[in-house]
Amino acid sequence: MYGRRASQLLKEVDSCEAGQLVPFNSDVFDQVIRECNEHNTQFQSLIRKMVEQNLDIETTRNDDHYGAAVHHLSLLRNKRCLMAYMYNRAEVIQSFRWKIGPVLPHEIQEKLHFSEKEYFKNHSAAIKSYMSEMDIDLTVDMVPPKDPYIQVRVLEDIGEVSLGDHSISLTKNSLHFLRRTDTEQFISQFWISDMELVRKHNQADSKQEW
Amino acid sequence: MPGYYDIDDILMEEEPISVVFQVSANGVGLLDPGAERNSVEKGAKVDLPFWLAHGLLSLEQAVSINVPPCFTQKTRKEIQADAACVDLRIRCPYFYELGCKIVPLVNDRSIGLFLRYAFTSRYKEILSKSHSSSMMTVPKFVPRLTKEEAQVFESARDSMTAFKKWRAGGVRLQKASILGRKRKTKLPDGPSAP
Amino acid sequence: MSSWEDDDSAAAAAAAAAASTDVELLKRAWRNEKASPEILRFDSPLVSRVREQIQLLEETLDDFGESGVDDLVVSLYQMDLDRTLFLLRSYLRLRLQKIEKYMMHISKSEDLLSRLSQQEQRFAKSCTEMMEKHLEQSVLSKLPYGYDSVTRQSLSSTEDDMVPEPQLDTFVFCKTKSDVGAFQLDDIGEEVVDLVADDLYVLRYKSIKGLVESGQIDLI
Numbered sequence: 001m002y003g004r005r006a007s008q009l010l011k012e013v014d015s016c017e018a019g020q021l022v023p024f025n026s027d028v029f030d031q032v033i034r035e036c037n038e039h040n041t042q043f044q045s046l047i048r049k050m051v052e053q054n055l056d057i058e059t060t061r062n063d064d065h066y067g068a069a070v071h072h073l074s075l076l077r078n079k080r081c082l083m084a085y086m087y088n089r090a091e092v093i094q095s096f097r098w099k100i101g102p103v104l105p106h107e108i109q110e111k112l113h114f115s116e117k118e119y120f121k122n123h124s125a126a127i128k129s130y131m132s133e134m135d136i137d138l139t140v141d142m143v144p145p146k147d148p149y150i151q152v153r154v155l156e157d158i159g160e161v162s163l164g165d166h167s168i169s170l171t172k173n174s175l176h177f178l179r180r181t182d183t184e185q186f187i188s189q190f191w192i193s194d195m196e197l198v199r200k201h202n203q204a205d206s207k208q209e210w
Numbered sequence: 211m212p213g214y215y216d217i218d219d220i221l222m223e224e225e226p227i228s229v230v231f232q233v234s235a236n237g238v239g240l241l242d243p244g245a246e247r248n249s250v251e252k253g254a255k256v257d258l259p260f261w262l263a264h265g266l267l268s269l270e271q272a273v274s275i276n277v278p279p280c281f282t283q284k285t286r287k288e289i290q291a292d293a294a295c296v297d298l299r300i301r302c303p304y305f306y307e308l309g310c311k312i313v314p315l316v317n318d319r320s321i322g323l324f325l326r327y328a329f330t331s332r333y334k335e336i337l338s339k340s341h342s343s344s345m346m347t348v349p350k351f352v353p354r355l356t357k358e359e360a361q362v363f364e365s366a367r368d369s370m371t372a373f374k375k376w377r378a379g380g381v382r383l384q385k386a387s388i389l390g391r392k393r394k395t396k397l398p399d400g401p402s403a404p
Numbered sequence: 405m406s407s408w409e410d411d412d413s414a415a416a417a418a419a420a421a422a423a424s425t426d427v428e429l430l431k432r433a434w435r436n437e438k439a440s441p442e443i444l445r446f447d448s449p450l451v452s453r454v455r456e457q458i459q460l461l462e463e464t465l466d467d468f469g470e471s472g473v474d475d476l477v478v479s480l481y482q483m484d485l486d487r488t489l490f491l492l493r494s495y496l497r498l499r500l501q502k503i504e505k506y507m508m509h510i511s512k513s514e515d516l517l518s519r520l521s522q523q524e525q526r527f528a529k530s531c532t533e534m535m536e537k538h539l540e541q542s543v544l545s546k547l548p549y550g551y552d553s554v555t556r557q558s559l560s561s562t563e564d565d566m567v568p569e570p571q572l573d574t575f576v577f578c579k580t581k582s583d584v585g586a587f588q589l590d591d592i593g594e595e596v597v598d599l600v601a602d603d604l605y606v607l608r609y610k611s612i613k614g615l616v617e618s619g620q621i622d623l624i
Contacts, residue, residue: 213568214565
């Protein structure tokens with residue numbers, strides 16, 4: 001059936017958990033592009049047939065016209081699927097800038113079309129230039145603050161880090177009591193963990209609260 | 211009006227609709243498995259995806275649409291007997307959305323009332339189950355829900371979980387979920403969402 | 405609605421505004437922005453006032469550090485600062501994300517663009533250009549002539565039928581700040597609701613849009 005392959009692309013997106021990304025399916029994508037051009041060829045040849053019979057293609061309603069209409073509608077449908085596939089992926093990709101940061105890990109890079117990589121870079125740059133124009137960093141402070149200081153444990157060697165007016169050395173497994181705002185970027189990248197969070201987790205494990 | 215890029219709307223429009231061609235169309239024999247030439251004859255009865263049936267009807271009046279089986283009297287009687295028990299997903303995962311789009315195409319205004327009845331009578335059940343079921347198990351009626359209903363169920367359950375978490379004082383900073391998934395194994399005592 | 409009632413509610417709104425601090429006003433703008441389906445007007449003066457206050461707080465905290473003020477007092481000030489900073493960041497972030505979502509729609513409407521700050525306008529513009537370039541090179545350039553527009557499905561479309569728009573007829577929770585009186589929810593006057601002060605309602609955003617803009621009703 002016409003348009004079936006194109007809808008497969010969207011089924012893939014749909015079956016994927018919200019906010020996640022499936023690898024770009026270039027095989028099906030390219031096939032659908034070919035289908036679009038095939039529909040166009042058929043459409044054109046039916047129209048040509050009408051022109052050759054000296055029929056007015058605006059007003060004539062014959063078998064060729066209705067055939068052409070089916071190809072036109074199918075092309076629109078395929079276009080919509082392709083565009084929605086790219087657009088919805090792009091929305092997920094731009095959300096990565098907020099969730100992960102300006103550099104994507106290898107496992108995500110692998111899933112992207114070349115144009116998507118470029119889009120991510122450009123989009124990150126637009127956010128960066130907004131933040132520098134406004135002179136404010138919007139990538140920290142993602143959740144409402146409670147205590148200004150938190151205890152954290154370092155999960156991976158990070159090395160010397162400058163925090164505001166002083167610098168400290170974050171070596172693996174060391175414990176620190178730091179300003180929450182300073183630690184956030186590391187927590188979201190999973191380099192250090194919030195001890196409060198770890199304790200809560202362990203408690204929950206032992207008590208099976210939920 | 212759902213947007214051009216709306217995935218649910220696009221997938222909903224893939225639902226098969228039985229139509230009867232009121233005209234003949236050349237060069238599209240693929241649509242009719244019984245066609246002898248590369249064309250569809252007038253009077254041919256074929257299943258088309260909703261988007262094509264809709265386009266051919268509204269732009270060209272080239273087909274007439276039969277009411278899909280999930281809105282016929284038989285289903286209505288089942289819904290009236292015990293709404294919550296009917297497996298709507300198997301009939302059509304986009305039952306309500308398709309229903310709304312079908313109404314203007316077939317002359318049957320009673321479909322609207324039927325949809326409303328089905329939704330409200332099932333809604334009660336969904337809400338009470340979603341508040342009482344735990345995050346770990348999936349109640350056995352969930353596979354019977356349409357996509358929209360399943361979303362209502364999920365969000366009701368999530369908000370109940372969030373409420374319980376808030377009452378108990380839950381975690382505050384969270385790792386990016388997209389990263390956590392991959393690295394979880396490396397970090398034996400790493401936190402994960404409860 | 406008679407005119408004196410209008411004046412009355414406007415005066416009440418003004419009084420309420422005068423009684424709140426800038427941080428509270430920002431919190432209100434943040435809450436409204438969060439619940440509204442479309443982008444609201446950016447309050448530049450408010451944001452710059454809040455930023456001044458943040459700077460002042462930071463300077464105060466630095467002074468505390470030097471003069472050895474009690475740690476408890478310092479951490480209270482710090483907490484206040486953190487909360488204000490969070491609010492500001494979250495507000496700006498929320499707006500950027502909304503712009504990302506409806507960039508094409510916003511970029512083609514002068515009215516919507518005028519609701520954005522200068523910086524947001526530049527952001528919206530470059531976002532739209534980048535998205536269009538991305539769709540162009542990955543999909544549209546490979547489609548046949550007549551089907552390669554990013555705003556119209558094909559040459560036979562008579563209007564922009566591809567641009568995503570916010571759904572203004574969605575339902576929102578809202579709270580009245582003062583008596584509004586009998587309020588018409590639809591165009592033909594069939595649905596009228598009496599909006600009294602400090603009450604909660606669930607209404608279509610489209611119908612109360614004007615009240616949100618004039619500050620008579622808050623979204624929650």
